[in-house]
Amino acid sequence: MSKKTxxxxxxxxxxxxxxGLIGFYFVGRDNGGTGGGIVNTFRGFFPFGGxxxxxxxxxxxxxxxxxxxxxxxxFVKKLRKLSSEPVAGAGTVDxxxxxxxxxxxxxxxxxxxxxxxxxxxxxxxNTTIPQAYDAVWGDKNTSLIARYLKDDDLTVxxxxxxxxxxxxxTENTISGIEFPKKISDVSVFGSSxxxxxxxxxxxxxxxxxxxxxxxxxxWNSPIREVLSQYVNAKTVALTTKPEENTDGFLYFVDTxxxxxxxxxxxxxxxxxxxNDDASEVLYLNxxxxxxxNLYNIKNRTTTNITPTALPEKCAWSKKDRNxxxxxxxxxxxxxxxxxxxxxxxxxxxxxxxxxxxxxxTSDVVMTTSTETSETIxxxxxxxxxxxxxxxFVNKRDGxxxxxxxxx
Numbered sequence: 001m002s003k004k005t006x007x008x009x010x011x012x013x014x015x016x017x018x019x020g021l022i023g024f025y026f027v028g029r030d031n032g033g034t035g036g037g038i039v040n041t042f043r044g045f046f047p048f049g050g051x052x053x054x055x056x057x058x059x060x061x062x063x064x065x066x067x068x069x070x071x072x073x074x075f076v077k078k079l080r081k082l083s084s085e086p087v088a089g090a091g092t093v094d095x096x097x098x099x100x101x102x103x104x105x106x107x108x109x110x111x112x113x114x115x116x117x118x119x120x121x122x123x124x125x126n127t128t129i130p131q132a133y134d135a136v137w138g139d140k141n142t143s144l145i146a147r148y149l150k151d152d153d154l155t156v157x158x159x160x161x162x163x164x165x166x167x168x169x170t171e172n173t174i175s176g177i178e179f180p181k182k183i184s185d186v187s188v189f190g191s192s193x194x195x196x197x198x199x200x201x202x203x204x205x206x207x208x209x210x211x212x213x214x215x216x217x218x219w220n221s222p223i224r225e226v227l228s229q230y231v232n233a234k235t236v237a238l239t240t241k242p243e244e245n246t247d248g249f250l251y252f253v254d255t256x257x258x259x260x261x262x263x264x265x266x267x268x269x270x271x272x273x274x275n276d277d278a279s280e281v282l283y284l285n286x287x288x289x290x291x292x293n294l295y296n297i298k299n300r301t302t303t304n305i306t307p308t309a310l311p312e313k314c315a316w317s318k319k320d321r322n323x324x325x326x327x328x329x330x331x332x333x334x335x336x337x338x339x340x341x342x343x344x345x346x347x348x349x350x351x352x353x354x355x356x357x358x359x360x361t362s363d364v365v366m367t368t369s370t371e372t373s374e375t376i377x378x379x380x381x382x383x384x385x386x387x388x389x390x391x392f393v394n395k396r397d398g399x400x401x402x403x404x405x406x407x
Contacts, residue, residue, distance in 0.1 A: 074119060075116065075117070078407040079402075079404075080403075082114050082402055083114075083399055086107065086399065087104060087105055087135075088105070088106045089134060089144065089146075090102065090135075090380070090391055090393070091141045092382060093141035094386050098115065100116070101114045102137065102141050104146060105132065106132045107130060108126075109127065109148075110123050110126050110127070111123070124163070125163065127174050130148075131149040132146055133148055134146075134147045135147070136187065136188045137188070142163050143191075144160075146158075157178070157181075158186065160193070160210045160211065162174065177212050180197060182199065185228050186228070187230040190233070191210060192207055192230070193230070194207050194218075194228050194255075196219070198224050202221060205219030206218065207236070207255055218253055219253050219260070223249075229274055231252075231274045231276070232276060232278060234254065234255055234256065235254070235274075236253045236255060237251070237263075237272065238250070238252075238253060239271065240270065242269045242270060242271045244269055244286065244336070245269075247268060247270075248270025249266075250262070250263045252278065269284065269285070269286030269290075269338065269339075270285070270286075272311055277321065280295065280357075282316075283295060284308075284310060284338075286335050290308060291304055291308055292308045292310075293305060303360060305357070305360065308328075308333050309327060309353070310326075313350065313378050315381045315390060317383065317387060318387070322357045324355045325352060326353050327381065328350060328351055328353045329348040329350055330349045330351065331349060347377045350368060351366060353365060354405070366405075376396070376401070378392045378393075378395070379393050379394075380392055390402070390403045
């Protein structure tokens, strides 16, 4: 075959490819101009406060538009689905008109705002930060600690994000600070955060502000697998991760001087939730039959609370220390069930109950099946400041919901 023939074949192939690309481009434009919805994103450090890394013609609503706004009838319902897309975390703030929920989508990192007193809902930031793994809100819902899975799906990066000049009518700027690597757990109280750095043979716990300043070491221990709850300005609660047939411990750490006090110990499969003034603890006990108990720290008394719920599915009232709202599983709670649930190997079906701890009574607030056809496994429950709403995530699909507990 001559060189001339080879050149003719090569040019013919290139011409066919070029014609195909041009045709694809114009077909894409005719179908809405998205070119198949191609989105340009990048990993690594984010362009906070800079240009949006998403294709500006992606067809999604910009801040101020209400592309995901619900029908007007929905906002008056007792149980309201706020987002069908999986969310990494949500927070609430009360304004004069009522409660506002802000949340960050897992897939995109976009931040949304929904008013619970109206049908209004819209995106307030469209900076694309994909694979948001978890998020904890604080600082009056203007800042959050967001954690992201890197491309290897194993490494987690942690960033502090702050919304600037918050508005639902214009695009909001996000500023970001990268936190250290190897952070295994984060919790927030007001404008302060606590985070754990997991090392080979130990864990270090630090408190700081959202910009990473005023950093102070308050915990150093060979215990590596612990979960934190930033209870109040003076106290961080640390509980060993619950494991079947393994003794668990609860410690209080003084944020001022790093002093450590053991509150509970040698309890199989221990999980906890401490109340606002750190005077009482709800905890789960795997000894024999699984049970939920209330421990009074000052009096050192323990009371069995029924029906049994997981402390992770509960939210303390800040207005009345004797009131707790919990998601209670319809399924029988066995030790093996809990182990599988913690590992994400099984799912539960919940109703919502209100507990009066003073009188040790409880009442159903919501029977899920009467409010929705969807099955809900409640995690990350939070009470709004006015305590009208319980906001939570459905573990089954990551969707976000609000429940009016006054109806």
